[in-house]
Amino acid sequence: MKLVNHGVRRYYPSTASLLATSAGLGWPTLSAELRAHGVCEVPPVVPQHVEICLVVAGNKGSLVRRTVAGFRQEAIPTTGATWLSPAGVAKAIAITAPIPETMHLYLPMTLFDRLRDDFKLPVAPAHSIRHAVGVRDAVIDQIGRSILAELANETATGRMYVETASLTLAARLLLKHCDSGACTATESSAHALDDIRLRRVLDYIVAHIDDDISLESLAGIAGYSPFHFLRKFTLAMGIPPHRYIRRMRLDNAMVELAEGSLPLAQIAFNAHFSSQASFTRAFHRATGMTPKQYRYRR
Secondary structure (H helix, E strand, C coil), X not given: CCXXXXXXXXXEECCCEEEEECCCCCCCCCEEEEEEECCEEEEEECCCCEEEEEEEECCCCCCEEEEECCEEEEECCCCCCEEEECCCCCEEXXXXXCEEEEEEEEECHHHHHHHHHHHXXXXXXXXXXXXXXXXXXXXXXXXXXXXXXXXXXXXXCHHHHHHHHHHHHHHHHHHHCXXXXXXXXXXCCCCCCCHHHHHHHHXXXXXXXXCCCCHHHHHHHHCCCHHHHHXXXXXXXXXXXXXXXXXXXXXXXXHHHHHCCCCHHHHHHHCCCCCHHHHHHXXXXXXXCCHHHHHHHC
């Protein structure tokens, strides 16, 4: 059977069709692929990333068999079922009937190494994730589908959201799907983001609202790791950074709409949306009006 290599050590049989990919979107901490899988048998492959496979559209008449270290695991790929694979452990897979849509999320080991350093975990956490088949995790399902929505319709803060989502996914795996005791932190940290650091971050956002703002850059301004900063900012502001920035950009767009001098396409571009259509949808969700309606009423 001919295997096709997509990226670093990602092998798929010729029966796997690529439906969507994050390649080219500039996501630094996670990559994603939406695939349709046909009947196949894949020989053992050693993954270099932690992989989450979420069944978006399943097939109750199919069966997925996975062999790891001589042990066979099998489960029916029903919609919402999830497969987990740690990095560095060989696995062989067989699929008995087609699966219409599966979302593959790849988390690099460096992401888990950062969490290990932040929380002083005793072992390399990327290798400690359990091999799981057909499990159901509402948190992973919700995040996976929101990432799928970003693939289908890129938003203004999509890159920052994916950075946030990747950290949340990694933390979820360590919390719920890690070998017992291997991912237990040895010390805790304070919860609140102090006023001085928060003001520094908010001032930075205001000054760079027209630029691409990454979670990494905001964490650096605050002097925290991305994971700690995300948690502290959300506790302080009530919403995560990407939503705060999106709200600010929409507020700026309202001002530009009220002034009436710029075309809608330019306003959408200024707000970091990939298209006027995606800007219109986001604006309507936030205000209950389309940009044209808002401009007319103002």
